[in-house]
Amino acid sequence: MSGFNSIFFSSAVTIFAFLFGCAVQRRFKSPLLNPMIFAIFISIGAISFLKIDYAEYAKDTTAVSFLLTPATVCLALPLYEQFELLKKNWLPVLAAIISGVLANGIFIFCAALLFKLGRYDYVSLLPKSITTPIGIALSSQLSACVPLTVAGICVTGITGNMFGKEFCKLCGINNPIAKGVAMGTASHVIGTSKAMEMGEVEGAFSSLSLIVTGIISVGAINLFAKLV
Numbered sequence: 001m002s003g004f005n006s007i008f009f010s011s012a013v014t015i016f017a018f019l020f021g022c023a024v025q026r027r028f029k030s031p032l033l034n035p036m037i038f039a040i041f042i043s044i045g046a047i048s049f050l051k052i053d054y055a056e057y058a059k060d061t062t063a064v065s066f067l068l069t070p071a072t073v074c075l076a077l078p079l080y081e082q083f084e085l086l087k088k089n090w091l092p093v094l095a096a097i098i099s100g101v102l103a104n105g106i107f108i109f110c111a112a113l114l115f116k117l118g119r120y121d122y123v124s125l126l127p128k129s130i131t132t133p134i135g136i137a138l139s140s141q142l143s144a145c146v147p148l149t150v151a152g153i154c155v156t157g158i159t160g161n162m163f164g165k166e167f168c169k170l171c172g173i174n175n176p177i178a179k180g181v182a183m184g185t186a187s188h189v190i191g192t193s194k195a196m197e198m199g200e201v202e203g204a205f206s207s208l209s210l211i212v213t214g215i216i217s218v219g220a221i222n223l224f225a226k227l228v
Helices: 007-028 035-049 054-060 062-066 068-074 076-081 083-114 119-129 132-141 146-170 176-198 200-227
Strands: none
Touching: 007 035, 007 054, 007 062, 035 054, 035 146, 054 062, 062 068, 068 076, 068 132, 076 083, 076 200, 083 119, 083 176, 083 200, 119 132, 119 146, 119 176, 119 200, 132 146, 132 200, 146 176, 176 200
């Protein structure tokens, strides 16, 4: 089955799996039918059935992975459109983002103590709430397990995308700025895609939050990594 190892085939499988997930979600309109879940399981099924080596598959899909960075940068456009609103609320927004970064670090630290995780696993999970390009770079810098970091990022983002809107309702969070900051800080790009569906303000502040969270987390995670 080595003939299936190609950039075009692997990229096509990945993109098709995600588009199929999007079509299913549009059809049934359920937050539980997240396109990322379909993309993950269809891709796993395809490379397992066709006996494609995962290392080769990962190498062949680097072009798709490369698009993550410019896609993240493009999220700055909604923020530009809401710039006046940002100027009026920059201090509480910044305070909320810092609180979110610290809460993430404390949560992972407590989980490591509770489940008796070793330093390797603990450090690998610390970047779970930041966008993938930054998370991968940070995980590599800390000599952590990059696949585990990516898995943590995916699970966090998908969970935020699926349940973030409902969780805000449950907690009585009605302010669009607060909802956007919460989504971006906790569940990065995947959560931000949901925030954009919720509204322009939510999407703009979620975009800002995921970027600032990534920047602040670089220093915060290095500090938390020294605790274990």
